[in-house]
Amino acid sequence: MIAPRPYRSTPVFDEETLPAALRASHSTKAGTWGLIRVIEGELRLTFPETGRILLLAPGKPGQVNPGEIHFVTPLGPMKMQVDFHSLPPLSA
Incomplete structure (x- = not known):
C-alpha cells in the first residue's frame, strides 16, 4: 500500500x-487528508463522532478525511509522523 507523496x-x-x-x-481542513504513520510502537486513533477506534502501528497507518474530527493517544513509547495530502492517500 503506497500513498502518493504528501505536500507537507x-x-x-x-x-x-x-x-x-x-x-x-x-480536524483537518477542507481538501486535506491526513495520513498518520507510526514509526515505532503503537498509537490509538479515535474518531469521537462515530466511535471508531483504530490501532496504528508500523505498516498500519491511519487515514483522516477532510474535516473528520479525531485525536490520537500514544500506547507507551512510540514515534509517529503525519503526512498531509490533497488527494486520498489510501484506497478504500
Missing part, C-alpha cells in the same frame, strides 16, 4: 513531544 509532513513526534493539540479533538 509534521516533524517526528514521540510520546513526550506529541503536541497537546493532536491529543485533543481536532
Whole structure:
C-alpha cells in the first residue's frame, strides 16, 4: 500500500513531544487528508463522532478525511509522523 507523496509532513513526534493539540479533538481542513504513520510502537486513533477506534502501528497507518474530527493517544513509547495530502492517500 503506497500513498502518493504528501505536500507537507509534521516533524517526528514521540510520546513526550506529541503536541497537546493532536491529543485533543481536532480536524483537518477542507481538501486535506491526513495520513498518520507510526514509526515505532503503537498509537490509538479515535474518531469521537462515530466511535471508531483504530490501532496504528508500523505498516498500519491511519487515514483522516477532510474535516473528520479525531485525536490520537500514544500506547507507551512510540514515534509517529503525519503526512498531509490533497488527494486520498489510501484506497478504500
